[in-house]
Amino acid sequence: MWNLLSSTTRKPANWFVFAVNRSETDTLLLDADIRSFAGGRVISHIVYESGDRDARNTEARPNAAVPHERGGAACEDGLLRASLPKLSWNVIRVDVNGKQAE
Secondary structure (H helix, E strand, O other): OOOEEEEEEEEOOEEEEEEEEOOOOOOEEEEEEOOOEOOOEEEEEEEEEOOOOOOOOOOOOOOOOEEEOOOOOEEEOOEEEEEEOOOEEEEEEEEOOOOEOO
16 A cells, blocks of 8 residues: 655746655655756755654644654755655655756
């Protein structure tokens, strides 16, 4: 069973990848081919996760689950690579310079 839900949107020079890892036990490796774009680089990788599957932000616990920018996605050899923690929601912003490679 695949545990990745993903979508991309594109603004001039930027891609936003939205990815969810629904696995309760495994980290998911994401590789996306971006060779058709010159000079791709990750601007940010925001991860929303909690070690507690049932964590909820409440008035008593407002920070039970909070996003962080320690996702670690990177562009290498024409690939966007990311490690998606179990039970996480991820947003990866990639600068693709708005140019297609020739």
